Amino acid sequence: MRRFSYIDLVLWLFRIGIIGVVLWGVTGKFILGVGNEYTVSDWLDFFVSGLSQGSLYALIALGYTMVYGVLFMINFAHGEFFMAGAMTSTVLVALPLQNAGYIDRFPLLSLLAIFVSAVLTSVLVAVLTERIAYRPLRNAPRLVPLITAIGASFFWQYYFRGLFGSSLLPFPEFAMFNGKIAFWGLDFQKADFAVIITSLLVMFGLQQFVQRTKTGRAIRAVAENKDAATLMGIDVNRTITITFIVGASMAGVAGVLYSIVFRQLNFVMGFIPGIKAFTAAVLGGIGSIPGAALGGLFLGIIEAIGPPLFLEGLGVAGSHQLKDVIAFTMLVLVLIFRPQGIIGERLAEKKA
């Protein structure tokens, strides 16, 4: 047995403190009735809205986690892949289609065109970034590509600002996403429902791709050990490019889904979702694909339910403004108590 040090004591006090605050907030909410009174359907609305936001986080987080898996680097430009797809498809495809009236007449075809253009742009931006900014630094110390990623992120933000301007862009409205749909006794906004279903399908597809296909096996092999993978005849550079392509495609899909739900775009739109998705990836256990998905959903839900549940119960004014506090407190908690994340980073010998 290890001796009990003062750090353990502080950590224990911290744990007890957090649990105390949460319990106090929940008690305040449900027993003392602090703040608004919510019906069950209000709580379900919080949950559903969190689920939809969470599935977007999850889609973006997958890109982070996959790149981390093969390169052990945090690709901070990933939020920009998301922005690039959303902005370009809106300006070059969605808005012209809307002006021509095609969106009302052929909504599904238009949507398909928007998705395809977004994915293509995201992939192009990702491949360029990988080829120009990351590949030359493949053997540099780990901090170097990290800083480069931050630089690349700024580069793409201001590149797209130069292309499309800095004002807010409205995404066209699709009549089919207005209104609600009931499913499993839950009332979903149709747009939220589309986001959740599409995300689940994409995530399922990704899992199949990584587990079942030859390329997927190559990605896993490279993640496990690059040198051994090379010896087995795997083209490591090609596999890394494919990883970026897959991650960026999901960012592109997430970009369009985000546009459908929130309907306004801007050149800095990738920053906050990018940071949140990174948080989600770490929450779930970076490097793990199911972990990223779970982390994203968890983060979205806790952000939506946390403020009315704990903060309002504590009597905090303007509680919804503080949802980021909850999100990042979760990150700190996970880093302190379970650094490997909820599911756990798959630790190969080299990384450990």
Add this chain to the structure above:
Amino acid sequence: MKRISWLTLLMLLLAMALVACGGSGDAEPEADTGDTDTAAETDTDAEEADTSEEAAAELTCDDAIGCVEIAAGDPILIASALVITGPNESLGLDSQYGVEIAIEQRGEVAGHAVELQAEDEGCSAEGGQTAGQKIASNPSIVGVIGTSCSGAGVPMSQIVCAEGIAMISPSNTAPVLTDPESRQTCYFRTAHNDKVQGRAMAEYVFNELGLTKAAAIHDGDPYTEGLASVFRDSFIELGGEVVAFEAEAADATNVEPLLTSIAASGPEIIYYPVFIPLGSLITKTAKEIDGLEGVVLAAADGVQSPDFVDASGGAAEGMYVSGPDLGFGNDIYATFLETYQANYGSEPTAPFHAHAYDATMMLLNAIESVAQVGDDGSMLIGRQALLDALGSTSGMEGITGTITCDENGDCADPKIAVSQVQDGAFSSVWSYEP
């Protein structure tokens, strides 16, 4: 290997030190004169400083916080610090055009042309700080027109006032900026104080629309929080009930939880005096939340721009927006609008172009009244004298009305209009004067 990296580090540090020295070296002479003049009440010190300047310009600077010296033939440099990039750019660009038109129409001031250095304040505290530091470090800037957003105005007024540079905002409306406790002595504004705007909205909602249960949302920025608070207090004073007073982050992406919370408190109207991104998000989402059907939506001048209507899609239709009353109907405005159309090819896009025009005129008039012009055409502008002249502005006829400054730097002739979004445009439905 190790030695090389240490050497590099050393070189880097040296380079940084050099850069720092160079920067402060440029700024110091001016700052020093300012400091000695303020600090040294004793005549000897002040005279010493004066004689050195006298030799150069033949004019004496006896100003308490220093002078700006302009050589013959050089332009008078004024700065603007407005939000000219980003999602709120339509607010600031519109004001900047107002400044440019005023400079163009005013022509030379005491024999010197006027030059504008346009800075961006980004509608954030950080942006205001950066723009403020840039302006404060240039000793030849006489005055600043800015900022657009109160959140940027708070830090910027502290930075530029430390250098004694006059600052006139055409669009800050937060009460805190001219509150006697927190106001900076160089700060003036030609925009209304939100004590008036919040009151106007509360009266409109309570008396004209006959609604008694309101919810208010702000984003923590001084402008939005100040306005939401004034609205809340006035509404309660009138006899209404404020059922929710909430806050959301300005860069939020998901406001469904917020609006679900608000719906649970059962308001008849939601007032959200925020900026365009959050404003349009709330407007769109509110249409889709259970329990908010038929609830009246209202916002303020931070979103009064075509960009907001575009970004909200059709959802903004029918909502109310308070802002300055632009039905000025005077000749100056008619000429102004013609010039605006001719120079920028559009109608004004936001509410504060006229206030920016008046602010610039006020600054240029004050400069003219305090400038000492030498025989050789050079010019000396006393900073304290300029502030005094601005503070005593009275009865100046501008586009927005009669500009008269009170002792706290509020110079506006506040008239508020409540507009409704009809067919994608803001049309005025009610007006208010305190």
